[in-house]
Amino acid sequence: MKELRSINKLSPYLVSKIWGGERIAKFKKNQKANFNSPIGESWEISVHPQGPSLLDKIPLNQYISFELLPYLVKFIDTADNLSIQVHPDDQYAMTHENSVGKTECWVILDCLPSGGIYLGIKPGITKASFEKAILNDDNIDQYLNFYEVNKGDFFYVPAGTIHAIGKNVFLCEIQQNSGITYRVWDWKRLGENNLPRQLHVKSALDVIRFEESFNHKKNLMIKNNIFTSSFEVLARHREFEVDFHHFTSDLKFKSHNNNRMNGLICLEGQMSISYENEEVLIEQWDSVLLKPDLIFGVKIRSLNGCKVLWVG
Numbered sequence: 001m002k003e004l005r006s007i008n009k010l011s012p013y014l015v016s017k018i019w020g021g022e023r024i025a026k027f028k029k030n031q032k033a034n035f036n037s038p039i040g041e042s043w044e045i046s047v048h049p050q051g052p053s054l055l056d057k058i059p060l061n062q063y064i065s066f067e068l069l070p071y072l073v074k075f076i077d078t079a080d081n082l083s084i085q086v087h088p089d090d091q092y093a094m095t096h097e098n099s100v101g102k103t104e105c106w107v108i109l110d111c112l113p114s115g116g117i118y119l120g121i122k123p124g125i126t127k128a129s130f131e132k133a134i135l136n137d138d139n140i141d142q143y144l145n146f147y148e149v150n151k152g153d154f155f156y157v158p159a160g161t162i163h164a165i166g167k168n169v170f171l172c173e174i175q176q177n178s179g180i181t182y183r184v185w186d187w188k189r190l191g192e193n194n195l196p197r198q199l200h201v202k203s204a205l206d207v208i209r210f211e212e213s214f215n216h217k218k219n220l221m222i223k224n225n226i227f228t229s230s231f232e233v234l235a236r237h238r239e240f241e242v243d244f245h246h247f248t249s250d251l252k253f254k255s256h257n258n259n260r261m262n263g264l265i266c267l268e269g270q271m272s273i274s275y276e277n278e279e280v281l282i283e284q285w286d287s288v289l290l291k292p293d294l295i296f297g298v299k300i301r302s303l304n305g306c307k308v309l310w311v312g
Contacts, residue, residue: 002063006275006298008289009282010060012075013051015041018192021077023110023170027285037192038079044287045073045263045311050179053287064289069261070100071240072177073287073311075109075170082165083186083197084118084140087178088207089159096203097180101159104175105235105242107226107309108153109267112168118144119155119163120215127210134201140185145215152227154234154244156220160209172265174311176239182207227307234309243310251300251308262290262312269306274299 012028017040024039043051045060047069052059060069087102094100106117118141121130125143133143144162147155149169157163162184165171182200191197213219226232226244235242245251251271264273265287273280273288275298282288290298292312 001065002058004063004291005278006291006294007273007278007280008055009280010045010287010289011054013043013046013053014039015043015051017041019078019080019082021079021170023077024075040077042075043072044075044265045289048072048177048179064261066177068292070177071311072175073263073265074173076165076173077170078165078167080167081187083183084144084162084164085181085183086162086204086208087159088180088182092207093178093180099180100176100178102176102178102180103157103159103237104173105154105156107172108149108151108169109172110151110170111149114148115168116146116148116166117155117163117169118146118166119157119220120145120161121210123212125210127205131205134185150225152225154223154226156235158219160207160214162208172309174235174240174242241312245310246307247302248305249302258292260292260312262292262310264288264290265309265311267307267309270303271306271308272301272303
């Protein structure tokens with residue numbers, strides 16, 4: 001492994017998607033590659049082999065092991081609906097995919113009016129009735145709860161929750177370091193090769209949770225407009241913890257987990273991070289990693305009313 005600095009400003013791995021929008025291309029314009037379709041995802045903090053982010057133009061997984069960074073942070077920008085999909089839990093994923101599962105959470109950064117997300121099965125829908133609807137080629141979105149979203153809203157998406165991010169939504173996603181997605185339905189659209197995109201109905205039916213209590217909004221830990229707060233605890237998962245901070249002077253550094261890298265994602269404003277003889281300027285949409293043993297001595301100063309996500 002290559003040697004990390006104490007403060008590590010990262011460059012993202014950009015992902016072309018058929019449903020992608022235009023926002024990521026604009027704020028990451030210096031790193032834009034030539035894609036056949038719009039950029040849908042920007043993998044900001046990642047050691048996943050399918051898309052490691054970069055440190056000094058070198059893939060981050062040459063510096064950091066999975067154990068030090070068991071989470072993945074990305075920006076997602078949609079011009080169209082994502083497929084209706086589900087992710088497996090750890091047990092199913094390890095048995096069938098030799099991987100960890102995928103629980104995730106979202107912070108909404110922007111959306112057009114009436115933009116929203118599909119999240120969880122509606123009450124009364126059973127596995128049998130849902131499978132029948134798939135076989136009948138019904139419009140599957142009618143069986144899911146739809147939430148209109150606004151800037152600053154937060155949603156927790158446990159593994160087993162069927163979902164789809166709707167069109168015209170821009171968000172930050174924090175998730176387990178897994179790329180496993182089972183597509184259930186894809187709005188009857190065709191892919192780039194003019195053929196239907198691959199579905200994974202059997203696996204999806206294995207892992208979708210149909211219990212009403214599981215799909216209730218309380219289990220999704222929904223928060224509205226966290227940006228009006230100075231501090232919010234957002235998520236506590238075994239492999240990632242997420243807090244929101246809005247600060248105008250100095251932010252006291254406190255590591256979430258001394259065995260993991262700590263990530264900071266700047267959502268608004270600017271900040272300066274310094275430690276001993278290192279100092280790094282962080283601007284809107286930048287992401288930085290701090291070594292896990294830096295419990296004391298790191299100074300984080302707001303230069304322009306900073307809103308950040310702290311992940312560890």
